[in-house]
Amino acid sequence: EIVLTQSPGTLSLSPGERATLSCRASQSVSSSYLAWYQQKSGQAPRLLIYGASNRATGIPDRFSGGGSGTDFTLTISRLEPEDFAVYYCQQYRTFGGGTKVEIK
Amino acid sequence: QVQLQESGPGLVKPSETLSLTCTVSGGSINNYYWTWIRQPAGKGLEYIGRISASGPTNYNPSLKSRVTMSVDTSKNQFSLKLSSVTAADTAVYYCAREAGDYALVDWGQGSLVTVSS
Numbered sequence: 001e002i003v004l005t006q007s008p009g010t011l012s013l014s015p016g017e018r019a020t021l022s023c024r025a026s027q028s029v030s031s032s033y034l035a036w037y038q039q040k041s042g043q044a045p046r047l048l049i050y051g052a053s054n055r056a057t058g059i060p061d062r063f064s065g066g067g068s069g070t071d072f073t074l075t076i077s078r079l080e081p082e083d084f085a086v087y088y089c090q091q092y093r094t095f096g097g098g099t100k101v102e103i104k
Numbered sequence: 105q106v107q108l109q110e111s112g113p114g115l116v117k118p119s120e121t122l123s124l125t126c127t128v129s130g131g132s133i134n135n136y137y138w139t140w141i142r143q144p145a146g147k148g149l150e151y152i153g154r155i156s157a158s159g160p161t162n163y164n165p166s167l168k169s170r171v172t173m174s175v176d177t178s179k180n181q182f183s184l185k186l187s188s189v190t191a192a193d194t195a196v197y198y199c200a201r202e203a204g205d206y207a208l209v210d211w212g213q214g215s216l217v218t219v220s221s
Contacts, residue, residue, distance in 0.1 A: 001165065001166075032205045033205050033206050035205075035206065035207040035208070037149075037208075039149075044198055044200075044211035044212065044213060044214055045141075045149065045198075045208070045211060046211075047203075047207055047208055047209050050203065050204075050205065050207035050209075051205060051207070056203075056207075056209060057209075088148065088149055090149075090151075090206065090207075090208075091206075092206055093151040093162070093164055093206070094151065095148055095149040095150065095151060096148070097148050098148050098149075
């Protein structure tokens, strides 16, 4: 099975700043199966990005995804207060370990 | 938007079988793939497996020997059974709808299952 490594483990930023989250696969994967989720405490995850770069319905355009092969990124252009959460990448049946975006 | 709701016992004894049901509303279970995910307290997400109404399943290899999923189209429900549970199976279990290519677009609120005697 593919292993997905997310970095950093924690990202400390201020509202209005740009966040760049990384998801690295242990081998080359199909972009079609790469998704990103946001999870807030006590809530179910929410789909943000599918197919590596496609925003899910209702997701603000400050969220963008990119990458191919083994390296993928989720970028939040300007952090809003509601964006502080844990983010997971997923490829096929595997999830990454998550990146926590916290308020600095 | 499809709504999903997990139901089942919150406490299961070690070595017994965990059983959960997910009820789908706002859409037909005959379309899409339906998935189970779990999350131990304070930890990340783990993919358990998926099933479609037509029957094909796809289970996480690490759990495959203990997992059974099924669909009841008459009730618009799908189910998870996990056998021979241990404390390591204690987690919040989520059911979810796959939009395509394994992306999970709709989620239930989650059901906490504790394995303890």
